[in-house]
Structures are given as structure tokens and as C-alpha cells.
Amino acid sequence: MSKQINPGLLPTSRRGILRGSMLAGAAAWAGGAALAGPAQAKRGALPRVPSLQKSGEAVPEAASPAVDLSGYTRVRQELVAPPFAPEHEQVATGGPKIVEITLETEERLLTIDEDTGAEIWALTYNGWVPGPLIVVHEGDMVELTIRNPVSSMMEHNIDFHASTGALGGGALTHVFPGEEAVLRWKATKPGCFTYHCAPGGAMIPYHVCHGMNGAVMVLPRDGLKDRDGNALSYDRIFYIGEQDFYLPVDEDGTYKTYAAAGDDYAESIEAMRSLTPTHSVFNGAVGALTGENALRANVGETVLMVHNQANRDSRPHLIGGHGNYVWESSFSDPPLTGMETWFVRGGSAVAVLYTFEQPGVYAYVNHNLIEAAILGATAHVVVEGAWNNELxxxxxxxxxx
Known part of the structure; x- marks a missing residue:
């Protein structure tokens, strides 16, 4: 049973406006159809996916047969903060699994650049920008519990680009403050994929450009391979979420500040219309992956770099290194090899495999160098080991x- 939201938590000045705009926007996104289920019916006019049943209607057996889960083993994946990856097998052992994960939405004040004081009320999964990396294997089931704390100012949901149907699960995961939902979907396509919040209409870019996105990696059951079918493996993962922010500014160019999440809605939408970000950063902030926060590896180690950009195209480049193998989202296709710079389409994630051959500090950048040097899209990799003069x-x- 859906929990009734206390009207006192939704003052007209903020939550009521945001809720109304989200509902209207979601209806527009879904073509005016309404979303199914007793929870949605109780809460009002959310959009409906036409193929789903109205509240109270019986679902025809032929249209929705019971899913046989008897061959699956249940496991729980403990998600970890970026730039790290959860514990996982590179080659799956045993049969397919139901991988249980939990994402809790959190609206938190995030400092983007300490030097300028730029900050934003970030909308996040589990408090992180980007949201945590999820790793499963082809044929596994992902069973997500999504929770929206009662203290939240907004409705949230999640659209998995790796899944099939119902707006990537977005149509089935709308949770208001104080609610949770459970979604199960089958990982049928191996590759790296974006996920993001998508409440509807202008609220989609608003949430995505406030940090509410992440990546899922669906590994082939027999692991990664080169174009000839030879096995490839990695020693560690660097998970990099590239985030474009659009901060409103005062007449004198000072970044504006706001008392609570959602207060910036109108001005942020106006700033986003420029299509010109004020910041383009890795993992939520300028310097999040440099200095003391730099990524670390050793000569001879093979690293899988997973790069997600939920909104804009990007062109990552490892200065001093290469993309030995590059998968532009899909693991079903042979990887590109020997790439100097690789392409991340907006709304996608890529995987890049590289074995470090020299020690030193490498810069991992968006090779739109304006974004790297001026807007913040730079990370550092500190590599330990012996120098090779032959190289x-x-x-x-x-x-x-």
C-alpha cells in the first residue's frame, strides 16, 4: 500500500510546485498516457504506460505469466562509493543470479568548486555523484529497492538504459518522499549503460544535471574478450562519472546559493537553456580525482576505466597512455583497439582497458580541453613502478x- 504523503511536507512555495511540474512533465514525456497501479492512482495523475493495467484490473495470464525464478540464486551486492566498483566476479560461476541492490535517494548540498564557492543541491543515489556502479552478468536479474526518505523535497525514480520496457523502469519506480518501490529486470544485453532519474518533462534534465545518474556494467558470463575470442581481465576498476552542472549566477557573476533542494528550479532551467555548463567535472567536483584524491595503480596493472556521461557527449583521453581495448557501451561487439581518444555519447557509458607501462602522473581528461582545463573535467592517475627508458x-x- 502506498504511503499517503503528509500535505504539510509539500508547501505550495516549493514542493507543491515541483510536484505539479513533475506530474505535468511526466505526462508529456509519456504522450499523455497514465501510469498503472494502485500507488499511482492513489497519488494522482502520474503518466500511464498504455500497455499496463488500470488499478484493480486483473492482469491476463497470457499477457503476464508468472516468472519462474527457481533456477536463480539470490545474492546481495553491496554498492560502494565512486570511483570504486563493488566486489564481483569477472567470469560468472554457477547459474544466473538475482542480484539485490538498494538505492536511496539523497538530496544534499554539494560543493563543486572550493575556490569559487560554487555549490549545488545535488540530487543523488546513495549520496554520491555519480551514483554507484552496479556490476552484474548477462542473464542475471537485477532486483532494485529504491527508497525516497520522508525528508526529501522531491519525487524520484530511475531509468536503467540496460533494461527493457516501461521507460527503462522509470514508469514503475516513481517514489514520493517516504515511499519505496521494488523493481526487478533482466540483464539481457552485455555492456556498460547509464541509469538516471527521469520524473518527466523538464524535471528529467533538472535531476540529471543535478547529479542523479550512474552506470551499470553487464559483463558477459564468460568475461571480456578481444576480437579473436581471447580472454581479457583487469586488476582494478576506475569508475568515472562526468557531470555537467549549470549554476545560476547573480548580475556580478557570483554563483547563487539556495536554502533547500528545489529552490533553484526555475533559475536552473533557465541556465540549462544555454546548453553551456558552468562546470564539467569528474565525480561531482573540481579536483574530486586529483591531488590526494588521485586514482592509483602500479606499472604492469591492467585497469578497466568505466566512463559515464548521462547528458552530453565526451571525448576522454589518457595523457601518456592509450585505450588498448575500448567498448563503446556494447560488449557484444569486438572492442576498438589502440585508441588515443574515445567517444562517449551523451546518455551512455564506455569501458576502456589499459595496462600501465610507465610510472608517473597521468592526466585523464575530456579532450575538449576547454572543459578539461577550465571547467574541471580532469582526473589524475598516480602510477608506481620502474621507468622504462626504451619506451x-x-x-x-x-x-x-
Missing amino acids: MEQVVAPRAF
Whole structure:
């Protein structure tokens, strides 16, 4: 039974306006159809996916047969903060699994750039920008519990690009403050995929551009392979979420601040219309993956870099290294090899495999260098090990001539 939202939690000045705009926007996104189920009916005019049943109607057996889960083993995946990946098998053992995960929405004040004081009320999954990396295998079931705390200001949901039907699950996961929902979907396509919040209409870019997105990696059951079918493996994962932010500014160019999540809605929508981000950063903030927060590896280690961009195209490049193998989302297709720069289409995630051959500090950047050097899209990888002069050697140090 859906929990009735206390009207006192939804003052007209903020929550009522946001709820109304989300409902109207969601209806527009779904073509005016309404969303099914007693919870949605109780809460009002959310959009309906036409193929679903109205509240109280029996679902015809032929249209919705019971799913036989007898061959599945249940496991729980403990999600971890980016840039790390949850514990997982690279090659699946045993039969398919039901992988249980929990995402709790959190609206939190996030400092994007300490030097300028730029901050935003980030909309997040589990408190992180990006949301946590989820790793399963082809044929597994993902069983998600999504929870929206009663303290939240907004409705949230989740659209998995890796899933099939119901707007990627977005139509079945609308949760208001104080509600939770459970969604199960089958991972039928191997690859790396975006997930994001998609309440409807203008609220979709508003939520995505406030940090509410992440990635799912669906590994082939027999692991990664090159174009000839040879097995590929990795020693660690770097999970990088590239985030574009659009912060409203005062007349003097100072970034505006707001008392609570949602207060910036109208001004943020106006800023987003420019299609020009004020910040383009990795993992939520300028410097989130540099300095003391730099990624770390050793010479000879093979790293799988998973890069997600839920809204804009990106062109990552590892300065001093390469993409030995690059999968542009799909693991079903042979990987590209020897890439200097790879392409991330807006609303997708890619996987890149590289074995580090030299020690030192590598810069991992969006090779739109304006975004890397000025807007913040830079990470550092500190690699330990012995230098190989055969690969590179300083023959003469800088000197006057």
C-alpha cells in the first residue's frame, strides 16, 4: 500500500510546485498516457504506460505469466562509493543470479568548486555523484529497492538504459518522499549503460544535471574478450562519472546559493537553456580525482576505466597512455583497439582497458580541453613502478642554446 504523503511536507512555495511540474512533465514525456497501479492512482495523475493495467484490473495470464525464478540464486551486492566498483566476479560461476541492490535517494548540498564557492543541491543515489556502479552478468536479474526518505523535497525514480520496457523502469519506480518501490529486470544485453532519474518533462534534465545518474556494467558470463575470442581481465576498476552542472549566477557573476533542494528550479532551467555548463567535472567536483584524491595503480596493472556521461557527449583521453581495448557501451561487439581518444555519447557509458607501462602522473581528461582545463573535467592517475627508458627517455634536459 502506498504511503499517503503528509500535505504539510509539500508547501505550495516549493514542493507543491515541483510536484505539479513533475506530474505535468511526466505526462508529456509519456504522450499523455497514465501510469498503472494502485500507488499511482492513489497519488494522482502520474503518466500511464498504455500497455499496463488500470488499478484493480486483473492482469491476463497470457499477457503476464508468472516468472519462474527457481533456477536463480539470490545474492546481495553491496554498492560502494565512486570511483570504486563493488566486489564481483569477472567470469560468472554457477547459474544466473538475482542480484539485490538498494538505492536511496539523497538530496544534499554539494560543493563543486572550493575556490569559487560554487555549490549545488545535488540530487543523488546513495549520496554520491555519480551514483554507484552496479556490476552484474548477462542473464542475471537485477532486483532494485529504491527508497525516497520522508525528508526529501522531491519525487524520484530511475531509468536503467540496460533494461527493457516501461521507460527503462522509470514508469514503475516513481517514489514520493517516504515511499519505496521494488523493481526487478533482466540483464539481457552485455555492456556498460547509464541509469538516471527521469520524473518527466523538464524535471528529467533538472535531476540529471543535478547529479542523479550512474552506470551499470553487464559483463558477459564468460568475461571480456578481444576480437579473436581471447580472454581479457583487469586488476582494478576506475569508475568515472562526468557531470555537467549549470549554476545560476547573480548580475556580478557570483554563483547563487539556495536554502533547500528545489529552490533553484526555475533559475536552473533557465541556465540549462544555454546548453553551456558552468562546470564539467569528474565525480561531482573540481579536483574530486586529483591531488590526494588521485586514482592509483602500479606499472604492469591492467585497469578497466568505466566512463559515464548521462547528458552530453565526451571525448576522454589518457595523457601518456592509450585505450588498448575500448567498448563503446556494447560488449557484444569486438572492442576498438589502440585508441588515443574515445567517444562517449551523451546518455551512455564506455569501458576502456589499459595496462600501465610507465610510472608517473597521468592526466585523464575530456579532450575538449576547454572543459578539461577550465571547467574541471580532469582526473589524475598516480602510477608506481620502474621507468622504462626504451619506451621514453629524456636525452637532453632543457638548456639554453
